[in-house]
Amino acid sequence: MNSKIPALIAEKLQIAEQQVLNTLLLLDDGATVPFISRYRKERTGGLDEVKILDISDEYKRLLDMEKRKETIVSTIEEQGKMTDELRDKIETTWSATELEDIYLPYKPKRRTRAQIAREKGLEPLAGILMSQRRPDVERAAERYLSDDVPAVDEALAGARDIIAEWVNENTTARNIVRNVFEREAVISSRVIKGKEKEGDKYRDYFEAGEPLRRISSHRLLAMRRGETEGFLRVDISPDEEHALERLCKYFVKAADDSGVQVRMAVTDSYKRLLKPSIETEFAALSKEKADMEAIHIFEENLRQLLLSPPLGQKRILGIDPGFRTGCKVVCLDEQGNLLHNETIYPHPPQNDRSGAMRKIAHLVEQFNIQAIAVGNGTAGRETEQFVQNIRYDRKVQIFSVSESGASIYSASKTAREEFPQYDVTVRGAVSLGRRLMDPLAELVKIDPKSIGVGQYQHDVNQTLLKHALDRTVELCVNRVGVNVNTASKYLLTYVSGVGSVLAQNIVNYRAEQGMFRSRRSLLKVPKMGAKSFEQSAGFLRIQGADNPLDNSAVHPESYDVVERMAKDLNCSVSDLLVDEALRKKVVLERYITETTGLPTLQDILTELGKPGRDPRETIKVFEFDPSVKTLSDLREGMILPGIITNITKFGAFVDMGIKESGLVHISQMTDRFVSDPTEIVSLHQHVTVKVLEVDESRKRVSLSMIV
Numbered sequence: 001m002n003s004k005i006p007a008l009i010a011e012k013l014q015i016a017e018q019q020v021l022n023t024l025l026l027l028d029d030g031a032t033v034p035f036i037s038r039y040r041k042e043r044t045g046g047l048d049e050v051k052i053l054d055i056s057d058e059y060k061r062l063l064d065m066e067k068r069k070e071t072i073v074s075t076i077e078e079q080g081k082m083t084d085e086l087r088d089k090i091e092t093t094w095s096a097t098e099l100e101d102i103y104l105p106y107k108p109k110r111r112t113r114a115q116i117a118r119e120k121g122l123e124p125l126a127g128i129l130m131s132q133r134r135p136d137v138e139r140a141a142e143r144y145l146s147d148d149v150p151a152v153d154e155a156l157a158g159a160r161d162i163i164a165e166w167v168n169e170n171t172t173a174r175n176i177v178r179n180v181f182e183r184e185a186v187i188s189s190r191v192i193k194g195k196e197k198e199g200d201k202y203r204d205y206f207e208a209g210e211p212l213r214r215i216s217s218h219r220l221l222a223m224r225r226g227e228t229e230g231f232l233r234v235d236i237s238p239d240e241e242h243a244l245e246r247l248c249k250y251f252v253k254a255a256d257d258s259g260v261q262v263r264m265a266v267t268d269s270y271k272r273l274l275k276p277s278i279e280t281e282f283a284a285l286s287k288e289k290a291d292m293e294a295i296h297i298f299e300e301n302l303r304q305l306l307l308s309p310p311l312g313q314k315r316i317l318g319i320d321p322g323f324r325t326g327c328k329v330v331c332l333d334e335q336g337n338l339l340h341n342e343t344i345y346p347h348p349p350q351n352d353r354s355g356a357m358r359k360i361a362h363l364v365e366q367f368n369i370q371a372i373a374v375g376n377g378t379a380g381r382e383t384e385q386f387v388q389n390i391r392y393d394r395k396v397q398i399f400s401v402s403e404s405g406a407s408i409y410s411a412s413k414t415a416r417e418e419f420p421q422y423d424v425t426v427r428g429a430v431s432l433g434r435r436l437m438d439p440l441a442e443l444v445k446i447d448p449k450s451i452g453v454g455q456y457q458h459d460v461n462q463t464l465l466k467h468a469l470d471r472t473v474e475l476c477v478n479r480v481g482v483n484v485n486t487a488s489k490y491l492l493t494y495v496s497g498v499g500s501v502l503a504q505n506i507v508n509y510r511a512e513q514g515m516f517r518s519r520r521s522l523l524k525v526p527k528m529g530a531k532s533f534e535q536s537a538g539f540l541r542i543q544g545a546d547n548p549l550d551n552s553a554v555h556p557e558s559y560d561v562v563e564r565m566a567k568d569l570n571c572s573v574s575d576l577l578v579d580e581a582l583r584k585k586v587v588l589e590r591y592i593t594e595t596t597g598l599p600t601l602q603d604i605l606t607e608l609g610k611p612g613r614d615p616r617e618t619i620k621v622f623e624f625d626p627s628v629k630t631l632s633d634l635r636e637g638m639i640l641p642g643i644i645t646n647i648t649k650f651g652a653f654v655d656m657g658i659k660e661s662g663l664v665h666i667s668q669m670t671d672r673f674v675s676d677p678t679e680i681v682s683l684h685q686h687v688t689v690k691v692l693e694v695d696e697s698r699k700r701v702s703l704s705m706i707v
Helices: 005-013 017-028 033-039 049-078 084-092 096-106 113-119 123-131 137-142 152-168 171-184 200-205 217-228 240-251 257-306 353-366 380-388 406-410 413-418 424-437 439-443 462-480 489-493 499-513 520-524 530-539 556-568 573-578 580-584 598-608
Strands: 186-191 207-211 232-237 316-320 327-332 338-344 371-375 397-401 639-648 651-655 662-665 686-695 700-704
Touching: 005 017, 005 049, 017 033, 017 049, 033 049, 033 462, 033 530, 049 084, 049 096, 084 096, 096 171, 113 123, 113 152, 123 137, 123 152, 123 257, 137 152, 137 257, 152 171, 152 257, 171 240, 171 257, 186 200, 186 217, 200 207, 200 217, 207 217, 217 232, 217 257, 232 257, 240 257, 257 439, 257 462, 257 639, 316 353, 316 424, 327 353, 327 424, 338 353, 338 424, 353 380, 371 380, 371 424, 380 397, 397 424, 406 413, 406 424, 413 424, 424 439, 439 462, 489 499, 499 520, 520 530, 530 556, 556 573, 556 598, 573 580, 662 686
Parallel strands: 316 371, 371 397, 662 700
Antiparallel strands: 186 207, 186 232, 316 327, 327 338, 639 651, 639 686, 651 662, 686 700
């Protein structure tokens, strides 16, 4: 590790250098972010997951820059142009932009106009003009006439081409233009002639423009998507006169003909080289910023979705609704195993409502069903109302469950492996039922970007998106913890230190040897080495284990601490878990050691009070307004119940029980200024909204939470 890296990261993130160094050493040693944040607080000074991820990301960026420096140094050395001064400049810069500016004059390039002029021997003339000490430029140019350069005008033009390239490769010039772009650049979009009808969905951007530094991420991504699809032409430009004025002030030193020549070269350089280059740079930077904003929103939505309240281990009847093809019905036991499946036809065109009612009531009785999960897609609202009208022999809770991504799962390799003998409709219904039991355990089987809680997720950098979403899933899984005796291999894969191979080995070992009775027995699983065990054990739960701590977030490395606490109080570990009065007698300072500090001891004591308890909230039943079934039922001024289904930078989408979701713009969430919708709303939050406007032609509904 470069000794400068910890200090650079510390300065950028405003974290103490020792905290950064210790975190990097843990990461380099193979420790995962969930493990470090939960079990190594003394080493990191209590850094949370977000800070540790920031350190990890910045570390990777700096390592990538070191590799880039090596490539640049090697290229310049091959050209025989490396000097001690140049090497020092490269080694001491940690700005990617500055590094590329240093490299630009040495970067292999196509045969340029400047190169052609050099081949004609015009570089000395360019130097004379650039010095601006020879007012008679034509006489100076006559000395460079040749068979290749027969006229003075051609000599001057070639010299200007060389000067234009010098200007383009000048770091100060590039920074001048960057400064103008940063302050004044406007991003504008125009519809491509003849594409008006075909690109109607981009109507808002047919003639749009706003300052680049203020444009919202969703508008920029929409413009770029329209450009990619061939409907819009997008441009980023500052005021040209101002940019040229700044450049000429720096380069033009004489008021004679030589100054005129330099001014012409500078103008050409800006229009032909500098402006396109810096525009590309700012296009990339603005896109990257918009991507990161969109990815952050997706991460937060996904986190909230994965941590949605579970119903728990109940017997579930899952229904994947449909009209013509019927409603696929499945019955699941407490572990989510499929017990029964069939199809009912309560809706048009078959309309076998009474037969379907009898069948559902019979299945509820036969399989001791405790709750019904109804998909919220096509025919979802009608099916939910249908099952609510059935008379059951017991109390049955009915829930509407999001179908987002269910079709992706049902056709996936994962679903085929789980249910090779059933078709996609059965798999989809099973997924819906399992989502009600435990959203996290089921949704980890689906590619996160297919879950449907993002903003322009197909337009952002897919590598960054996958990395961010996979990381979010990992953090959520480890926050909740996993029952090692019931978890699928897909859920186990995300446990700290496990991965896909070890996850499969755990499942195989469980199938062959029976349920795990202790965390220590995990060491018998093939490829479960000491390091993997260290990283994963605290996140794997074993209900009914011989040692009650095995069903807690207390790490095995700290069991001896808890045992000493119990011994000092003349009680058992089990007594500590159930008796709050005993826990209050624990004096944590007595158990501080070189490796176990107060932060870890406080975590241990907190966990003893809630061993194995799910940190997620309790699920609540929700009912839509029964009088609203389609878009045409909506009227301005209506007050309706709804559920937040997606959050974006500009607002939140609300399910009101109809096919179309309504939008609560960020300005309509509360009567005060809000910069981030997540300050006010969360995914699956139950809200009351007022209908502001209904646009049936565009199928858009504007809502307000200020009621």
